[in-house]
Amino acid sequence: MTTRGESPTLATDIAVGGMTCAACVARVEKRLNRIEGVTCGVNLATGRARVVHPAAVPVEDLLEAVRRAGYTADRITDEGAPEPPASGCHDEDCVKVALIAVLALPVLLVSMIPALQFRNWQWVCFLLATPVALWGAEAFHRRALRTLRHSTATMDTLVSLGVVASYLWSCYALFLGTAGTPGLVMPFSLSTDGGHDHVYLEATVGIPLFVLCGRLMEDRVRRRTGSALYALAGLVVKDVSVLDDGPSGEPPSERLLPVARLVPGQRFLVRPGERVATDGVVVSGSAAIDLSLLTGESVPREVGPGDRVTGGTLNAGGSLVVRATEVGADTRLARMTQLVWEAQAHKARIQRLADRVAGVFVPAVLALAASVLGFWLGAGASAQGAVTTAVAVLVVACPCALGLATPTALLAATGRGAQVGVLFKGPEVLERLRAVDTVVLDKTGTLTSGTMRLLDTVTTGGWPAAAVLRLAAAVEQLSEHPVGRAIAAAAPPAGRAPGAVSEFTSMAGTGVRATVEGHALCVRRIPPGTRLPDVLGEARDRADAAGRTAVLVEIDGACVAVLTLGDVLRRGSVELVARLRTLGVEVVMLTGDGPGPAHAIAGELGIEKVRHSASPEDKAEFVARLKAAGRVAAVVGDGVNDAAALAGCELGMAMGTGTDVAVGAASVTLMRTDALAVVDALELAKRTMGIIGSNLTWAFTYNILLIPIAAAGMLNPMIAAVAMSGSSLLVVGNSLRLRSWRPRRATAQA
Numbered sequence: 001m002t003t004r005g006e007s008p009t010l011a012t013d014i015a016v017g018g019m020t021c022a023a024c025v026a027r028v029e030k031r032l033n034r035i036e037g038v039t040c041g042v043n044l045a046t047g048r049a050r051v052v053h054p055a056a057v058p059v060e061d062l063l064e065a066v067r068r069a070g071y072t073a074d075r076i077t078d079e080g081a082p083e084p085p086a087s088g089c090h091d092e093d094c095v096k097v098a099l100i101a102v103l104a105l106p107v108l109l110v111s112m113i114p115a116l117q118f119r120n121w122q123w124v125c126f127l128l129a130t131p132v133a134l135w136g137a138e139a140f141h142r143r144a145l146r147t148l149r150h151s152t153a154t155m156d157t158l159v160s161l162g163v164v165a166s167y168l169w170s171c172y173a174l175f176l177g178t179a180g181t182p183g184l185v186m187p188f189s190l191s192t193d194g195g196h197d198h199v200y201l202e203a204t205v206g207i208p209l210f211v212l213c214g215r216l217m218e219d220r221v222r223r224r225t226g227s228a229l230y231a232l233a234g235l236v237v238k239d240v241s242v243l244d245d246g247p248s249g250e251p252p253s254e255r256l257l258p259v260a261r262l263v264p265g266q267r268f269l270v271r272p273g274e275r276v277a278t279d280g281v282v283v284s285g286s287a288a289i290d291l292s293l294l295t296g297e298s299v300p301r302e303v304g305p306g307d308r309v310t311g312g313t314l315n316a317g318g319s320l321v322v323r324a325t326e327v328g329a330d331t332r333l334a335r336m337t338q339l340v341w342e343a344q345a346h347k348a349r350i351q352r353l354a355d356r357v358a359g360v361f362v363p364a365v366l367a368l369a370a371s372v373l374g375f376w377l378g379a380g381a382s383a384q385g386a387v388t389t390a391v392a393v394l395v396v397a398c399p400c401a402l403g404l405a406t407p408t409a410l411l412a413a414t415g416r417g418a419q420v421g422v423l424f425k426g427p428e429v430l431e432r433l434r435a436v437d438t439v440v441l442d443k444t445g446t447l448t449s450g451t452m453r454l455l456d457t458v459t460t461g462g463w464p465a466a467a468v469l470r471l472a473a474a475v476e477q478l479s480e481h482p483v484g485r486a487i488a489a490a491a492p493p494a495g496r497a498p499g500a501v502s503e504f505t506s507m508a509g510t511g512v513r514a515t516v517e518g519h520a521l522c523v524r525r526i527p528p529g530t531r532l533p534d535v536l537g538e539a540r541d542r543a544d545a546a547g548r549t550a551v552l553v554e555i556d557g558a559c560v561a562v563l564t565l566g567d568v569l570r571r572g573s574v575e576l577v578a579r580l581r582t583l584g585v586e587v588v589m590l591t592g593d594g595p596g597p598a599h600a601i602a603g604e605l606g607i608e609k610v611r612h613s614a615s616p617e618d619k620a621e622f623v624a625r626l627k628a629a630g631r632v633a634a635v636v637g638d639g640v641n642d643a644a645a646l647a648g649c650e651l652g653m654a655m656g657t658g659t660d661v662a663v664g665a666a667s668v669t670l671m672r673t674d675a676l677a678v679v680d681a682l683e684l685a686k687r688t689m690g691i692i693g694s695n696l697t698w699a700f701t702y703n704i705l706l707i708p709i710a711a712a713g714m715l716n717p718m719i720a721a722v723a724m725s726g727s728s729l730l731v732v733g734n735s736l737r738l739r740s741w742r743p744r745r746a747t748a749q750a
Helices: 022-033 059-068 088-112 121-136 138-149 155-175 201-225 227-234 332-345 349-378 383-396 400-404 407-419 427-434 443-447 465-476 482-490 534-545 573-582 595-605 616-628 640-648 660-665 677-711 717-740
Strands: 009-017 039-043 048-054 072-076 239-244 253-258 267-270 279-285 287-290 301-303 314-317 320-326 422-424 438-441 448-459 501-507 511-516 519-525 549-555 558-569 586-590 609-611 633-637 651-655 668-670
Touching: 009 059, 022 039, 022 048, 022 059, 048 059, 059 072, 088 121, 088 201, 121 138, 121 155, 121 201, 138 155, 155 201, 155 349, 155 383, 155 717, 201 383, 201 717, 349 383, 349 677, 383 677, 383 717, 400 677, 400 717, 407 422, 407 427, 407 677, 407 717, 422 427, 422 677, 427 651, 427 677, 438 443, 438 616, 443 448, 443 558, 443 595, 443 633, 448 465, 448 482, 448 534, 465 482, 465 501, 465 511, 465 519, 465 549, 465 558, 482 549, 482 558, 534 549, 534 558, 534 595, 558 595, 573 586, 573 595, 573 677, 586 595, 595 609, 616 633, 616 640, 633 640, 640 651, 668 677, 677 717
Parallel strands: 438 586, 438 633, 586 609, 633 651, 651 668
Antiparallel strands: 009 048, 009 072, 039 048, 239 253, 239 267, 267 320, 279 320, 287 301, 287 314, 422 668, 448 558, 501 511, 511 519, 519 549, 549 558
């Protein structure tokens, strides 16, 4: 990529390890942004940094900057095929937490239940708590020291200080105070009241235990929020059965080849139950292709010779020979996966605000804890009470929930959107979608299928409609005109005239004529003023009024039928318009078609505002007027003539079946063939922003409520650790609800 003619810039993705909270995110971004010409965004949920930097800045300099900040850094080179996180490290963490629990649970139970406190129980608890404080919390201490060397603080600093302070106070009370006296009975309190005979070993073991347990559950849930992305990666085929041409007269030979070595033009075999290796065109065979995991289409699509197939789709039945057209990063699946990862490499405005708050939050908490300690000591409280109150403030104030509130929701939303055939180019798209009040719809290819079909057949003179269509289709099989192809496709192959077609003649701009089964047949357009039998004239007039194409069929010189052809509504178009109105969105049709077809389709859909005969410049100008009037407009289109309007509007939505120019100019790509993908994108955006809003509300409310309670000495440090872990789990679990989001469907046929 480049920037306005200046020195070229590159975008590099980096995997950042060791981040635990939003303060870590702020620290990594600060370090990277210090490099001249570098801008970056770091995502806590995915552990990725997207860095835009001048080509003159080596990638190694970026990695070193992250490492100097105290984190691990590795360049991500294969963005098209992300792999799920390895489970080995997770298993080791589970074992460690289990061992900590074995040591910690007896300490917690005995410390909290006076009836279990046997003679010298405090010394046994001390022996059990010591390995937890030193070994169990070692990761917190190590990361805290590392950030301390860089004069910063993170969540690990708060946890480490909490563990160290409670453990050292317990050591003081046991060895220098009266807490080591045999027969001591110590009641458990939710607050921090106590004296020199009170030990806080339950906080020493409880803080790391609950934080680590919360982090394990949080990681598991975060992996589930990203499971849709890894499902996309799982669609990539590893090996492919390539067909090589044999010697003359011999059948082609088959060999297994890694898909990475496949080149365009090669033919490969797709057996039933296998996934299509890469994008291509069917050479021979027929099959039902299941698109559900790729585009959200629930019904398999029948394909045959000449049809395009997409890599990663499942062959539900039948064998195919396919010629590869795009491979590697050029495939539709690779572009989809890349687009989803791109969406998560950027930040929503609300997330940037939360990260800025978190960047100063930890230092502020440290200052607050020191102030609380000084206040209680100055107020005459016991040293133990003052210390444990400060520890409670440190632990309860960790900004984990704040850092996870937005990225986990975006991760789940973009992944779920990909599963239902809606691809977002960035989180800012979701923010803008929520504010959309006007949807501008193209007609051809968006509201309609974009292909001409036979809609009606009216005959006279005793000719059955099936017989006329059979003869007309036999002739039109030899035509390349869209009208001819539509007529030929309307008759089933088994029902077409078996006799040879002779004397075929194509009349440029008019139609075709030929002899079929001894009949002189002519299929042509109807010139103005042509006199027709009444029933055929009425059929022509109805077609003209609806903006459709009327074709006359003559057999042996007699006018016997009028065939009405036209574009048909795309599946879901009627429900789309109705649901947009339900959302309070104004609907406008903007098309380059003439007034007849435009108003006919608008009438079927109930669209009142129609702009017809619009050139690409007219479309762009219309969108600009909406923008100037303060409307937030989303433009939906699929063609080259829509590209300018898609690029100039607040939010462009391109049908995935459209041109590359339209898809490239749009902010949202709709991979499904039904029009309801448009409203699904709007509803998913509204749901996502609602989840983010509730996450942030909870994250801020949690800190606003519990920090004063902890500062007032009313919160035991161990309870503070439970509350802090619970708040993070609540936020991530709330985001996880987006994985189960399903598009609404009408119960009645529209």
